Amino acid sequence: MFTRILLPAVFFVALGCGGTRPTATISGRVTLDGKPVVGANVRLVPTSDVNLGTLVATTDADGKFAVSRDAAGGSARPGKYDVSIEKASEVPATDGGMTTAKDELPEITRELQQKGLSVEIVAGTNDLAPFAFGKKR
Numbered sequence: 001m002f003t004r005i006l007l008p009a010v011f012f013v014a015l016g017c018g019g020t021r022p023t024a025t026i027s028g029r030v031t032l033d034g035k036p037v038v039g040a041n042v043r044l045v046p047t048s049d050v051n052l053g054t055l056v057a058t059t060d061a062d063g064k065f066a067v068s069r070d071a072a073g074g075s076a077r078p079g080k081y082d083v084s085i086e087k088a089s090e091v092p093a094t095d096g097g098m099t100t101a102k103d104e105l106p107e108i109t110r111e112l113q114q115k116g117l118s119v120e121i122v123a124g125t126n127d128l129a130p131f132a133f134g135k136k137r
Contacts, residue, residue: 029131
């Protein structure tokens with residue numbers, strides 16, 4: 001009797017409740033005037049399904065980034081995302097007040113505000129076309 005109950009229970013636990021959700025890995029590159037943008041924060045924000053989670057990565061010395069986890073530590077998932085690219089430095093206040101942030105990429109900020117940028121992420125590997133800004137693309 002015990003094995004008749006235990007075996008079906010183990011079978012259903014092994015199957016799970018509906019399988020796994022598809023996941024994604026994303027990589028890309030950011031350039032400005034043909035040169036890599038180093039140390040920029042690339043943020044992919046879901047356009048409609050907030051349950052997808054925001055994806056965040058930082059560009060390396062070659063302007064490349066890669067992300068497979070959302071900001072909360074969950075797996076990146078397929079969907080449509082708006083892209084923002086930011087790099088700021090702190091500027092100390094001259095009057096002893098609070099420091100402020102200086103936008104180090106005003107050209108990219110301006111272009112993204114004017115045109116917007118979104119990407120469609122699919123299950124599996126996503127090697128995005130370079131995000132090229134400025135005069136040399």
